[in-house]
Amino acid sequence: MISTIRWKDLGTPARVSERTVDLEVDGIAVTVPEGTSVLRAAAEAGISIPKLCATDSLEPFGSCRLCLVEIEGRKGYPASCTTPVAEGMVVHTQTTALAKLRRGVMELYISDHPLDCLTCAANGNCELQDMAGAVGLREVRYGYEGENHLNQAKDTSNPYFTFDPSKCIVCSRCVRACEETQGTFALTIDGRGFASMVSPGQKEDFMDSECVSCGACVQACPTATLMEKSVIDQGQPEHSVITTCAYCGVGCSFRAEMKGNDVVRMIPHKDGKANRGHSCVKGRFAFGYATHPDRITTPMIRAKITDPWKAVSWEEAIGYAASEFKRIQAQHGRGAVGGITSSRCTNEETYLVQKLVRAAFGNNNVDTCARVCHSPTGYGLKTTLGESAGTQAFDSVMKADVIIIIGANPTDGHPVFASRLKRRIREGAKLVVADPRTIDLVDGPHVTASYHLKLRPGTNVALVNSLAHVILSEGLEAADFVAERCDAKDYAKWREFIMQDRNSPEALEADTGVPADHVRGAARLFATGGNGAIYYGLGVTEHSQGSTMVMGIANLAMATGNIGREGVGVNPLRGQNNVQGACDMGSFPHELPGYRHVSDGVTRALFESAWGVKLEPEPGLRIPNMLDAALDGSFRGIYIEGEDIAQSDPDTQHVTAALEAMECVVVQDLFLNETAKFAHVFLPGSSFLEKNGTFTNAERRISPVRKVTPPLAGKEDWEVTVMLAEALGYPMPYKHPSEIMDEIARLTPTFHGVSYAKLNALGSIQWPCNDQAPEGTPTMHIDEFVRGKGKFVITEYVPTEERTSRKFPLILTTGRILSQYNVGAQTRRTANSMWHEEDRLEIHPSDAETRGIREGDWVGIRSRAGETVLRAKVTERMQPGVVYTTFHFPESGANVITTDNSDWATNCPEYKVTAVQVEPVTQPSEWQRRFREFSETQADLLAKRDSVGA
Numbered sequence: 001m002i003s004t005i006r007w008k009d010l011g012t013p014a015r016v017s018e019r020t021v022d023l024e025v026d027g028i029a030v031t032v033p034e035g036t037s038v039l040r041a042a043a044e045a046g047i048s049i050p051k052l053c054a055t056d057s058l059e060p061f062g063s064c065r066l067c068l069v070e071i072e073g074r075k076g077y078p079a080s081c082t083t084p085v086a087e088g089m090v091v092h093t094q095t096t097a098l099a100k101l102r103r104g105v106m107e108l109y110i111s112d113h114p115l116d117c118l119t120c121a122a123n124g125n126c127e128l129q130d131m132a133g134a135v136g137l138r139e140v141r142y143g144y145e146g147e148n149h150l151n152q153a154k155d156t157s158n159p160y161f162t163f164d165p166s167k168c169i170v171c172s173r174c175v176r177a178c179e180e181t182q183g184t185f186a187l188t189i190d191g192r193g194f195a196s197m198v199s200p201g202q203k204e205d206f207m208d209s210e211c212v213s214c215g216a217c218v219q220a221c222p223t224a225t226l227m228e229k230s231v232i233d234q235g236q237p238e239h240s241v242i243t244t245c246a247y248c249g250v251g252c253s254f255r256a257e258m259k260g261n262d263v264v265r266m267i268p269h270k271d272g273k274a275n276r277g278h279s280c281v282k283g284r285f286a287f288g289y290a291t292h293p294d295r296i297t298t299p300m301i302r303a304k305i306t307d308p309w310k311a312v313s314w315e316e317a318i319g320y321a322a323s324e325f326k327r328i329q330a331q332h333g334r335g336a337v338g339g340i341t342s343s344r345c346t347n348e349e350t351y352l353v354q355k356l357v358r359a360a361f362g363n364n365n366v367d368t369c370a371r372v373c374h375s376p377t378g379y380g381l382k383t384t385l386g387e388s389a390g391t392q393a394f395d396s397v398m399k400a401d402v403i404i405i406i407g408a409n410p411t412d413g414h415p416v417f418a419s420r421l422k423r424r425i426r427e428g429a430k431l432v433v434a435d436p437r438t439i440d441l442v443d444g445p446h447v448t449a450s451y452h453l454k455l456r457p458g459t460n461v462a463l464v465n466s467l468a469h470v471i472l473s474e475g476l477e478a479a480d481f482v483a484e485r486c487d488a489k490d491y492a493k494w495r496e497f498i499m500q501d502r503n504s505p506e507a508l509e510a511d512t513g514v515p516a517d518h519v520r521g522a523a524r525l526f527a528t529g530g531n532g533a534i535y536y537g538l539g540v541t542e543h544s545q546g547s548t549m550v551m552g553i554a555n556l557a558m559a560t561g562n563i564g565r566e567g568v569g570v571n572p573l574r575g576q577n578n579v580q581g582a583c584d585m586g587s588f589p590h591e592l593p594g595y596r597h598v599s600d601g602v603t604r605a606l607f608e609s610a611w612g613v614k615l616e617p618e619p620g621l622r623i624p625n626m627l628d629a630a631l632d633g634s635f636r637g638i639y640i641e642g643e644d645i646a647q648s649d650p651d652t653q654h655v656t657a658a659l660e661a662m663e664c665v666v667v668q669d670l671f672l673n674e675t676a677k678f679a680h681v682f683l684p685g686s687s688f689l690e691k692n693g694t695f696t697n698a699e700r701r702i703s704p705v706r707k708v709t710p711p712l713a714g715k716e717d718w719e720v721t722v723m724l725a726e727a728l729g730y731p732m733p734y735k736h737p738s739e740i741m742d743e744i745a746r747l748t749p750t751f752h753g754v755s756y757a758k759l760n761a762l763g764s765i766q767w768p769c770n771d772q773a774p775e776g777t778p779t780m781h782i783d784e785f786v787r788g789k790g791k792f793v794i795t796e797y798v799p800t801e802e803r804t805s806r807k808f809p810l811i812l813t814t815g816r817i818l819s820q821y822n823v824g825a826q827t828r829r830t831a832n833s834m835w836h837e838e839d840r841l842e843i844h845p846s847d848a849e850t851r852g853i854r855e856g857d858w859v860g861i862r863s864r865a866g867e868t869v870l871r872a873k874v875t876e877r878m879q880p881g882v883v884y885t886t887f888h889f890p891e892s893g894a895n896v897i898t899t900d901n902s903d904w905a906t907n908c909p910e911y912k913v914t915a916v917q918v919e920p921v922t923q924p925s926e927w928q929r930r931f932r933e934f935s936e937t938q939a940d941l942l943a944k945r946d947s948v949g950a
């Protein structure tokens, strides 16, 4: 999938219409959908009309006057970008008069533009340069002595791109990109006429403005005015490879633009079906971690975690790990070892790790980090709808009329989806936000939520029940849909339950803290406002009733008939890039790939025959069980690929004690992360740029990950797992990840039609992909639910056991921020830290005042599990009684405070509700002091490592 750098820009966006229009451009007959511009119609016929202010990702603006054409029967020279086609139109794009007009326009532009093309970073990839050539500009009659913009100062404040106003032609593409594509409205055209110029915010630097550094303006700029610093440093790229972002569950498609083996820039792929040519700051700019000096590229071993690391060959490291696992199993039984897969890894890698555990270790002790994020989604949606996955494609949001966002913060966590959502809201769709914090979507530029249900953390189920109560008690349910599509008995039971007065918004107001009339208004809007779509995140799942809430959401969608077509649905916004895939690939202790229970004999027989081993019929250990078993001595060895449980999992001190108790901890990762500090074997990982495979995003979309540069450590991650399996005596003779996918497809009904050849042909595929849906399934449950009849489940609200008290009067809830990602291992090693260099504790002014806490003060946060210290951010985003932090920095110790409470069905930790006390302090917590000492010791032991063969 190597391609050239430039892609064809058709000038204006595609239009969708059932009616087509026939016209003639320069004697060529063209047929296009009604509403198409003349500029685009010409481009589709292969005719290039000069243009500057138009580009096919933005609505036409008509300011540069370069795209003028002659249309028979019409006076003058209309701009082809803003002129829609008409039946029978006859267009001429190249006449003597047009050539003269265009040269005149270009002459004016060039007369106020530096003539430094040869030393300009855009040389060879500049639309202004191209257009000067296209219109045949040979001289500029106006001198440079007059008034001009050539001495304007450059803004280099953004770490990733520069703004050089001396090169600006005021085409407004950047301003429109920020508005239309990103939805941030950070840029304006300041001044009028000749004095007009682009300005971030109120004539601020980019860094001080509202800009979120998505880069859409840089991509849209036809000149070198907005330019990536990487291109300025490295020069124009020469080839590109299409691949998939390794950060969040949106799964944006990118062109990695390369010079040799170096990535020069990442450009969101226009044909990417998840992102439609857009990206956020992480995917576009934060890829520098892949070549960060902290990368460890040599395998290492040590007998004890107090020993210095020894750098060894791959063979020695793998041989040592395998012998340790075998020794432990011989001494303590087959179940004394296990593995953890990561949602950051590819499907193929994840599949191999669970296969290794099941076939080579001979047990089912395999779990994934989805355990700590979206395992309730799998359970809840499988139970109610029949499939453990979201129901829609992201495109679907453009057909939604009422959108509920529950426990998700898309502008930070899923930014590219958030941009689509904001666009839809600007078009008129209504928004309901259910969140304890005032997230940006509640009241942002040109986006205001109709209702913000600012509930207390831990009361989601009460809220969803009260929404359903209003809908049923006011007769707003979709009775026909329910009668036709859902199980009647279950519905009747649920109906009787939900109609009880105790589920009314008035009865639950004291629990949720949400005024009953707001709940009633939101419920009415959702039930009667047209297509209703629900999007949710970890604010739903990471609770003691996470699975109950997912089922409550499914109940709500079914009761209102909002399933089975575009514009509706139940949409889990997955945190990491491959959460969906890690679950699909069977990295759960109770499920084989495709969500089939290990106790199912037919499924087991299928895998036993393919893998040539006998499989255990009993579920294995979940992550929390593995940790508990480590502490009681029955679990002693673990293979962890791409996961950092010492930072990401709850109750850090419990996790690290368990790791310390094990005899063989094998970590495969890019960096010596917090977990690797407790490891005995370190196997260097490969970044997403260094390997082939696939990721599956929140839409069930399987997208290719392509190797754009050789692995720094010499091996792709899947090759390392293959080596380990072989050393354990279980050969895995794969030569390429495509063969692993072929095996997955053979053994997994929803993947039967998936292959690398098809992925290359289609770009990406939403599973199920099989004989019934050879090109995949954008919308699920269209005619019937996967389980047959939709199942309503009674969702009794049970308050969490984590209660506030006099000692712990506040509730701590956690989340993420745009510029950082998860444990921060990647983003902390990029310039993204300029936006967020530490985790802070957000606290409401009244809670701060009563404790004598001011902005920036150090505050101690104490829970029943532990204590840590952060700096305070006093903000009215919070509600009184609730504090909030992110968890991107290990030294913050956010998970030292979180408890081991978890979802009743899946053990997903209750990160979102921890009772705490907060008070001003002057020094780090005891845990932070120990953490620092331990980290320094481990850094020292790493520095002392031997060289290979020494």
Ligand code: SF4
Binding pocket: 167, 168, 169, 170, 171, 172, 173, 174, 175, 198, 220, 221, 222, 223, 225, 226
């Ligand atoms: S910065 Fe670039 S896109 Fe924006 S107005 Fe200037 S030339 Fe056009």
Ligand code: SF4
Binding pocket: 174, 177, 178, 179, 182, 184, 185, 186, 187, 210, 211, 212, 213, 214, 215, 216, 217, 218
């Ligand atoms: S980088 Fe994105 S947010 Fe910032 S000004 Fe450009 S388009 Fe707007």
Ligand code: SF4
Binding pocket: 245, 246, 247, 248, 249, 250, 251, 252, 275, 278, 279, 280, 281, 282, 283, 284, 414, 415, 416, 417
């Ligand atoms: S939205 Fe997510 S997938 Fe897309 S570029 Fe940003 S981090 Fe990557």
Ligand code: FES
Binding pocket: 050, 051, 052, 053, 054, 061, 062, 063, 064, 065, 066, 067, 068, 079, 080, 081, 082
């Ligand atoms: S491209 Fe049409 S007016 Fe600029």
